[in-house]
Amino acid sequence: GAVVSQHPSWVICKSGTSVKIECRSLDFQATTMFWYRQFPKQSLMLMATSNEGSKATYEQGVEKDKFLINHASLTLSTLTVTSAHPEDSSFYICSARDSKPGVYEQYFGPGTRLTVT
């Protein structure tokens, strides 16, 4: 089946530093990847959509300069949280859509727990 990995699964960083989260599609190519944020006991909130080789599209209210997204290849997207603050602490989930025509399922990574101290 389609597998999406995320690394790291858990990261602790100090306030003011930057942290990068990787998302990889392991057995399929993904033209489009998505980054979500999830607060405890809440639904997934879409932060941005990234397309391979082009700039990410950010949802309203998401600071693009704080959450840098790069989708450099068909199997890798990265989310960098710059100048992290405690309020950025959250669970971040990536998702990838298979590039095959007519396939609309999104496959999700296991998530990354970010704690900013």
Next chain:
Amino acid sequence: AQTVTQSQPEMSVQEAETVTLSCTYDTSESDYYLFWYKQPPSRQMILVIRQEAYKQQNATENRFSVNFQKAAKSFSLKISDSQLGDAAMYFCAYFTGTASKLTFGTGTRLQVTL
């Protein structure tokens, strides 16, 4: 804008019994897809079942089936013979090629008791 509503924040079912989770959505599109995702305590999102709007037949995957009522914009999930491993958050989601992204409901937490 499309919206997805899950009106049951929590549900409980006894092991081996059947439970139905509700989902309604609002859209002006005629072609779209609907999904149910499961998020267990590990927080890994797992696709449970999907339904294409153009198909009248309700989707079924083993113990999981849906009741898709297109005119009513309703998409409920029925879990038969519930098992302890079914305990999780369940999210209903809508997708259309126009927006090209999933819209999630607020989720229903399912408890399975002995």
